[in-house]
Amino acid sequence: MTADAVAKEAGVTLFTKSPGLSSQAAAELLAQIGPNEISTSKPKPLIFQLLAYFVQPLIAILLIAAVISGVSGDWLNAAIIIVIVLGSIGLDFYQTRRSQVAAESLRSQVAPTATAKRDGVWSELPRSALVPGDLIRLTAGMLVPADAQLLTAADLHVQQSALTGESMPVEKTASLSSSAALDNSTPENPADASNLVFMGSSVVSGRAEALVSATGARTTFGGIVTSLARRAPETEFERGMKSFSLFIVQIVLFLTLFVFAVNTLHKRDPLQSLLFAVALAVGLTPEFLPMITTITLSNGASRMAKKKVIVKNLSSIQNFGQMDTLCSDKTGTLTGGVMTLAGRLNPAGAPSERVFMLAYLNSLFETGITNPLNTAILDTTVSGIKGADPLDQAILNADHPDVQLYRKQDEMPFDFERRRASVVVTKAGESGHLMLTKGAPESVLAVCTTYEHSGEGEHSSEDEQNAGALPLDAAAQARISVVYQGFSAQGLRVIAVARRDILEADQQPAYQASDEHDLTLVGFVTFLDPPLPDAREVLDELRAKGVAVKILTGDNELVARHVCEAVGLDVGRVVLGSELAAMTDTALLQVAEANTVFARVAPAQKNRIILALKARKHVVGYMGDGINDAPSLHTADVGVSVAGATDIARDAADIILLEPGLRVLLSGILEGRRAYGNVMKYLLMGTSSNFGNMFSMAGASVFLPFLPMLPTQILVNNFLYDLAQITIPSDNVDDAFIQKPHHWDIGLIRRFMFWIGPISSVYDFLTFYVLLRIFHAREAEFHTGWFIESLATQTLVIFVIRTFGNPLKSRPSRPLALAATLVVLVGALLPFTPLSGLLGFVPLPPLYFVFLIGATLTYLGLVELVKRRLFGQVMG
The missing domain is CATH 2.70.150.10 (Calcium-transporting ATPase, cytoplasmic transduction domain A)
Known part of the structure; x- marks a missing residue:
């Protein structure tokens, strides 16, 4: 309203x-x-916020599995699952609270x-x-205030x-x-x-x-706060987890119902059949996924902290790894946000020390309003005298000309009608006054009648001192306009400098703006907020690593084009905010995809661009440091800000860079890809091998006169297998994998499950045949033999699945190698320990272990052949 x-x-x-x-x-x-307050809708009570997490598909399955494990007597497994679930919920709850903290911080800024x-x-x-x-x-x-x-x-x-x-x-x-x-x-x-x-x-x-x-939420500022209070759009990490969870739900429900129905038809004990079916479900459920993910991401966060990168949201590391598009504000990210004197030029565009000297005097003695360009002039030996004016500071930063002989007589401060400022000074040993005027080129030229001319091209200081003044006629004005407009087209801010000698007879005790007339144009000083030193190099590396960079800035198109070209971006067309305002969301999908630089864009338009890119299946990061960047930081899959940013931007961001620059951002991307690679190892290993073993159990229950494995044995098998996988976060990741982003691919997981799983089942059925026909195994021997074989194959397959390349050339981490080996040895030795009777195991003959070694090695070789075909589709 x-x-x-x-x-x-x-x-x-x-x-x-x-x-x-x-x-x-x-x-x-x-x-x-x-009231005129930036208030948001009252958050739901904490109890309802917490309960909402328990209805997520994967969380629900894990909790059901924990309850049934407890009922069946496996309290240790139930306790482990519950601890993991609660830790995962705590992490998600923290993310939601972040939004509320950001909104509160915004309200404190007005x-x-x-x-x-x-x-x-x-x-x-x-x-x-x-x-x-x-x-x-x-x-x-x-x-x-409003x-x-x-x-x-x-x-x-x-x-x-x-x-x-x-x-x-x-x-x-x-x-x-x-x-x-x-x-x-x-x-x-x-x-x-x-x-x-x-x-x-x-x-x-x-x-x-x-x-x-x-007032209040109806203000532009209030709109930003309101957007931060809303739940952020779903990230790639969240979408991937949801898709995977739903996929697992479908498989678990199908297998559980199938196995229970088959055992019921065979008129087996209903309770034992139900426990067996549930044990299958627990075996297939990746209950360690939250733990594996958290440990992997925490390790990455620790490594990033050593590089002065603070990770506020662990899941953002994985989003980092999947990010293929980085949107960034220009100021403070590509550039340092500090004005620097870029050039000192005469009216013909040639270098001129004289124009700098006069600009320096004007900046030194001017006491007008805060101006970034004056700061750029002033910040040298007298840094801190002016302090407030960035353009003057930039001029004073540049050099240290000798100004001790000059004294200020008067000044005509800057105002926005004249768009110029003048000072009147005297020089020791000279009787006349000197008026020095500095301001917007159009405004300064309007009060000039002549311009200094010392020939074409570069010249010496002596030439400048002897420069003559020529009439500023229409032709000269046209030539000079081309010069300064050319600098503006390069993204430089241009200030004109002019002078007038005031003879002793014409001197006044005080001067007014009306005295700015009949000036002589001396030249121009130009300013630039320069790119950070390593911006071009890092942008090249990002491009090589498969990350496209797009600039979304509120600055004008000339400055944006110049900075972007300076850092090596392929600018092409610069899309303006005014164009976006008239553009439909459908049209924006193509424009956002095809263009690199967007200038004069409002906060809401930045949000639209990010949402359009996400709609095109991109994983989008956003880097910014101002209040206007907060909604975009909130909307992106991963928001990145810097330590010197506004409180709002830091609160809305997932990652904080303690030092400016993009190199630490690149490090974060690589850490994210390593984290994603290790999480995918767990998913591929667990879903494929577990599915194979569970499918084998379901199939065996159809023709065996007894259960193929007792429920307790299934849970022990699963527990030992999970212990081996806890070390996956420590594993090395192939350099080839981190060279480009990889998105959540449920299709790849499904293909692995339906290709590698049946291979596992083939070896399971081979084991069944050997146990029943060759070793004439009874129920206990059958349970023991298959327990060892299934544990060995599904655990050791990690050495094949963990790399896209040759497993003999890719070295696993020492913790992973030790854990996997020890788990298989423990499983093989359990039948020979005092626990064997409790678990229903019996010792097996040595010849069986000869078969086990041969079966395991050929199984790993066959998986390697199929893996290369499946991974080749991903890496290609």
Whole structure:
């Protein structure tokens, strides 16, 4: 609802000629629309938030398995499953709480009080008491307390980079007449609104009166908070886990019902048949998946912490590994966010030390408003004298010219109507005054009548001192315009510098803006927020590793193009926010896919681009550092920010870089791929081998006169097998695997299950034949022989599945090799221990172990052949 509509409902008409609201009208409106606070919907009670996790398919299966394991007497396995489930739920619960923390942090960033006119009197009010229709006063240094439309403005300059991504403060002007009604239509991008101010921005200079048009959650700032409070869109990690869980549910239900039905038809004991069917389900369920995932990701987080990368959300490491598209804001990520003096040039575009000297003097003695370009000039020996002006600071950063002989006489401060600033100085030993003017090229040229000329091309300082002044006629203006516009097209910010000698007879005790006339153009100084030193190199590495980089910035298209080309991005077409505003979501799918750079985009438009890329099945990371980046950090599969970012961005991000630059980001991507590789080993090993063994059990129960393995034996087998897999997080990952992103592929898991599983079953049935026909095994011998064979094959197959290449050339980690070997030895020795009677095992003849070794080796060889075919489809 617009402010005008809300006000009308409360009986208030918003006209700019209004002297403000009465206390009574404001109180009525406040009671109707609520306080000017960034509040979100009340979260559900914690108990309901926790219960929601227990209805997830995989969690539900694990809990059912734990309950039945406990009923069947296997309390150890039940306890392990429950601990793992609770740990997994705790991690997910933490992620949800993160969103609420981010929203609370946002609310703390706005102004606590405001100056408003009530009952015809200006007074300080709590910010929360403001309502649409209030007349507020803004002065330099204030935070804007609500979205408002300007009624009057004098030299008003607002820093809204946190909302728009613009690196420079922007001028605001009043565009309403004294009798016009409030027009509270807000453009999609706050950067396009010259007569509106927004909650959360700050006043750099000037003063204004404004009419509040939106408060609380209806503000642009409030919209960002609301988006952070909502649950983030599903990430690739979450989608993969959900798909895998549903797949396992289907297989488990089918096998359980099938086995129970077969045993019932054979008129076996119903309770024993039910326990056997449930034991099969537990055997097929990857109950250690949450633990394996958590340990793997925690190891990766520890390694990243040593590289000054803080991981707030463990699952984001795996999303890192699957990420194939990185969207990034420009400032602070590709660039350092600090203005640097790029060039000092005469009117012809040739290098000039003279123009720098005069610009330096102007910046040194100017006391105007905060300006990033002045900071770039000033930050050298006098760093800290000015401090506030980034452009002046950049000039002073560049060199240390000798200025001790100069003294300031007067100045004409910068204002946004003239768009220039002048100082008047004297030099020791000289009687005249020197006026030095610096500002926007169009504004400075407007008061120039001549320009300095010292021939074409480069020249010496002596040539510059002897430079002559030529008339600034139309032809000269055209040539000079081409020069500075060419620099602007390169993404540089251009400031013109001019001078005028004031003879002793024309000197004045004080100077005014009207004295800026008949100046001589000396040249230009240009500025750049340069790319970080390693940006190009790392972007090349990201590209080589299969990660496409897209730039989403609120800055203008010229600056965006220049920076992106400087770091080696293939820019092509620059898509503007104004184009996105008129574009349907369907059209955006193609545009987001095909283009690299998006400029002048609003926070909501960044979100649309990320959602479009996710809809195209990309795994998207976003890197940003401002308030305007928070929704995108929240929406992306993995959000990355930097230590110097706003609190909001850090809270919304999953990863925090303690040092600027993309190299640590690349390290995170590689760690994520290693984590994903090890998790996939567990899934492929567990689903394929377990499915084979469970399928064998189901098949054997059809023709055997007894159960192929006792429920307790199945659970012991499964427990030992899982112990071997706990060391998978420590395993090495092939270099070839981490060279490109890999997404969750349920099809690959399904193919492994239905190819490798039957191979396992073939060897199981071969074992059945050998036990029954050759060794004439009775029930206990059969249980023991198959227990050892199934444990050996499904455990040792990890050495084949763990690598896409030749297992003889890819070395496993020492913990994995030891654990797998020891588990098989323990399983083979159990029948010869005092526990054999308790478990229903009996000793087997030595000849059986000869068969076991041969069967296991040929099984691993056959799996290797099939694996190469299946993995070849993935790596190809």
